[in-house]
Amino acid sequence: MRGLPNSIQARDVEYVLHPVTNARKHEEIGPIVIDRGEGIYVYDDQGNRYIEALAGLWSVAVGFGEKRLVEAATRQMAKLPYYHTFSHKTNEPSVLLAERLVKMAPDRLKRAFFANSGSEANDSVIKMVWYYNNARGLRQKKKFIARTNAYHGITLASGSLTGLPANQRDFDLPFVPVRHVTCPHHYRFAEPGESEEAFADRLAAELEAVILEEGPETVAAFIGEPLMGAGGVLPPPATYWNKIQAVCRKYDVLIVADEVINGFGRLGTMFACDYYGIDPDILVLSKQITSSYQPLAAVMISQELYDGIADNSAKIGTFGHGFTTSGHPVPAAVALENLDIIEEKNLVENARRMGEVMQAELRKLADHPLVGEVRGIGLIAGVELVADKETKAKFDPVGKIGAQVFARAHENGLIIRAIGDVIAFCPPLIINEEQIHDMVRRFKLTLDETAQELL
Numbered sequence: 001m002r003g004l005p006n007s008i009q010a011r012d013v014e015y016v017l018h019p020v021t022n023a024r025k026h027e028e029i030g031p032i033v034i035d036r037g038e039g040i041y042v043y044d045d046q047g048n049r050y051i052e053a054l055a056g057l058w059s060v061a062v063g064f065g066e067k068r069l070v071e072a073a074t075r076q077m078a079k080l081p082y083y084h085t086f087s088h089k090t091n092e093p094s095v096l097l098a099e100r101l102v103k104m105a106p107d108r109l110k111r112a113f114f115a116n117s118g119s120e121a122n123d124s125v126i127k128m129v130w131y132y133n134n135a136r137g138l139r140q141k142k143k144f145i146a147r148t149n150a151y152h153g154i155t156l157a158s159g160s161l162t163g164l165p166a167n168q169r170d171f172d173l174p175f176v177p178v179r180h181v182t183c184p185h186h187y188r189f190a191e192p193g194e195s196e197e198a199f200a201d202r203l204a205a206e207l208e209a210v211i212l213e214e215g216p217e218t219v220a221a222f223i224g225e226p227l228m229g230a231g232g233v234l235p236p237p238a239t240y241w242n243k244i245q246a247v248c249r250k251y252d253v254l255i256v257a258d259e260v261i262n263g264f265g266r267l268g269t270m271f272a273c274d275y276y277g278i279d280p281d282i283l284v285l286s287k288q289i290t291s292s293y294q295p296l297a298a299v300m301i302s303q304e305l306y307d308g309i310a311d312n313s314a315k316i317g318t319f320g321h322g323f324t325t326s327g328h329p330v331p332a333a334v335a336l337e338n339l340d341i342i343e344e345k346n347l348v349e350n351a352r353r354m355g356e357v358m359q360a361e362l363r364k365l366a367d368h369p370l371v372g373e374v375r376g377i378g379l380i381a382g383v384e385l386v387a388d389k390e391t392k393a394k395f396d397p398v399g400k401i402g403a404q405v406f407a408r409a410h411e412n413g414l415i416i417r418a419i420g421d422v423i424a425f426c427p428p429l430i431i432n433e434e435q436i437h438d439m440v441r442r443f444k445l446t447l448d449e450t451a452q453e454l455l
């Protein structure tokens, strides 16, 4: 195990239950203590430097150690460290942030509701949609449709929308009525010889069939990450979203775009909705909204939804939903400064340009014996490792080689994410060309060493 007796490592193993971690393996190997960060790098407590190629958990847009965010938080803490937004109270940063988000977001979206995490935001989405449909007299219209491999969070409701077995197994999920349709990953789920276009047609037909099977009067909303992240970085076929939207509109099924990872420049456009031409009724934002320096999420809703909710709140006497920290002034102040930095440093444009470099460099690894597919858009990419390039056969057991690559990458000064055997890249939006070359070089070295070990 890493660390001496009574070290932070040893005390971590003694006292902490870690999220999304194999607890017994953790007891065996212990944690790496991340001590500080600067730009695209983090340092452990032994002074080792790593390129943070996942920006933490897909989130540190402006990089680590950004003093402007520290100062924004400090200023706000000194002035008003906390206040709530229940029962007709407000504070300046949360209002300015809501206004700014409405002006930035796709046209249809006119109001912002604040939560602390993506999971809470998606729980809020489910409750708002139910409340809205009850208000419309559509009391049966409650079911959600999500996709296999989707990630929408881990609370009882958002975890029900998530389509990954590890987040549901033995948690008795799903807990809310949800159907999962096929995720739009051509490499894995297309029929032999099926074009991207035909694949997208088939998935739209599948969605329609599921809506009809359930009864359109019972289906409330379709939720999707425009480009799926935690399920393995899965960009859909180009025409997929147009086709899905048409089906949703035909049956009065609301469209929820979960941009918790995609939002604020990740694909080289401010929102992935802009990239794919999605016109959502609801947009969910988090992570890069504050570069995760502070916990914050926003649910953006259309005027129709707002009016339905507002009328119902008048009828009942209140919209009885919200958190102690909804609209907390400190995360809101940090978000405003973070958005200033994104704009001033042209980080969306940087993501587009550097994204081209990263995608091109990673695609050069497509010939590597371990690599089945390299995919992604802008500064998000996935490299899928396979046992057989021809047949696309996975390694057995799935996840073993991913874990090996993940561990070896650390030794090479690189933090990546292994999603099963898909290696994910999602570096801070401030990354430059030289750093991308360094990141990909370290990854190639890691792949070569892993391949060597397999021989």
Ligand code: PLP
Pocket: 057, 116, 117, 118, 119, 120, 122, 151, 152, 153, 154, 225, 229, 230, 258, 259, 260, 261, 286
């Ligand atoms: N939605 C998406 C698309 C996510 O990627 C995540 C987290 O990775 C969530 C929701 C949940 O966010 P949180 O971990 O803040 O609850």
